[in-house]
Amino acid sequence: MTVPAHTALAPAPDLHSALAAVRARGLRLSGARRAVVAALYGAGRPLSADEVARAACCDPASAYRNLEALERVGLVRHMHVGHSAALYAPAGARTAIVACERCGARTILAPRAAAQVRAAVRLASGFIPHLDHFPLTGLCPGCANR
Amino acid sequence: MTVPAHTALAPAPDLHSALAAVRARGLRLSGARRAVVAALYGAGRPLSADEVARAACCDPASAYRNLEALERVGLVRHMHVGHSAALYAPAGARTAIVACERCGARTILAPRAAAQVRAAVRLASGFIPHLDHFPLTGLCPGCANR
Numbered sequence: 001m002t003v004p005a006h007t008a009l010a011p012a013p014d015l016h017s018a019l020a021a022v023r024a025r026g027l028r029l030s031g032a033r034r035a036v037v038a039a040l041y042g043a044g045r046p047l048s049a050d051e052v053a054r055a056a057c058c059d060p061a062s063a064y065r066n067l068e069a070l071e072r073v074g075l076v077r078h079m080h081v082g083h084s085a086a087l088y089a090p091a092g093a094r095t096a097i098v099a100c101e102r103c104g105a106r107t108i109l110a111p112r113a114a115a116q117v118r119a120a121v122r123l124a125s126g127f128i129p130h131l132d133h134f135p136l137t138g139l140c141p142g143c144a145n146r
Numbered sequence: 147m148t149v150p151a152h153t154a155l156a157p158a159p160d161l162h163s164a165l166a167a168v169r170a171r172g173l174r175l176s177g178a179r180r181a182v183v184a185a186l187y188g189a190g191r192p193l194s195a196d197e198v199a200r201a202a203c204c205d206p207a208s209a210y211r212n213l214e215a216l217e218r219v220g221l222v223r224h225m226h227v228g229h230s231a232a233l234y235a236p237a238g239a240r241t242a243i244v245a246c247e248r249c250g251a252r253t254i255l256a257p258r259a260a261a262q263v264r265a266a267v268r269l270a271s272g273f274i275p276h277l278d279h280f281p282l283t284g285l286c287p288g289c290a291n292r
Binding site for chain 2: 080082083098100101107109110112113116120123124126127128129130134135137138139140
């Protein structure tokens with residue numbers, strides 16, 4: 001079970017600020033926690049808990065516990081892309097991802113297009129869509145043409 | 147595990163046609179299968195496998211096996227709404243749902259708004275979004291104002 005996605009985000013812009021923020025928010029900065037934060041900031045893309053564990057050289061249960069603790073204080077957020085396991089990223093990187101249901105390819109939606117999507121949904125339904133917790137899925141250009 | 151969402155759909159417009167189509171597609175029309183099809187067509191909204199089992203008076207494993215068989219021949223489709231269990235509906239009802247991540251409320255997006263969303267995503271990314279397999283999630287008007 002992931003941390004509720006409506007936990008207030010408190011992003012840190014870079015690894016240095018994130019490590020400082022871990023302590024400022026009352027969490028102990030253990031070696032494993034430092035490695036988990038470094039893995040997320042170094043990846044440049046959202047990672048699964050297993051990928052974080054490999055990058056941080058710790059066991060998956062420890063990676064998962066650290067991700068949960070970091071998410072509870074708003075430094076990390078998770079998303080569910082299609083059928084895959086939850087993915088984690090620094091809280092600052094609020095991007096609208098579109099994923100291919102067939103081959104797993106992912107792309108980031110341009111901010112203007114994401115704003116158009118949000119506006120169309122809000123106007124029609126009153127709902128405010130979050131495109132970063134359960135991202136849009138569909139077919140990538142390659143799979144659509146196959 | 148659900149049946150791949152890109153299985154070709156072969157919708158039946160009503161319960162009578164659906165029951166005929168079950169046999170036409172080579173499936174046996176057992177009492178349980180008939181009851182599962184009737185539950186889906188009678189509900190007017192997507193149902194979880196547990197809800198289908200209750201409505202069809204059969205056990206959840208039997209409901210699930212029947213839903214899978216019906217989905218494989220294109221008569222039923224499934225969707226994943228937020229963190230909830232998969233929901234099932236007659237294949238004909240391809241609607242774009244938006245769900246509230248906080249209270250679970252769901253609404254159906256007007257076809258024009260759904261078309262605008264698809265066009266904005268396609269223009270920006272080349273991806274063709276499917277709004278009915280992993281529906282949009284966000285906050286309903288009530289939760290957004292709280």
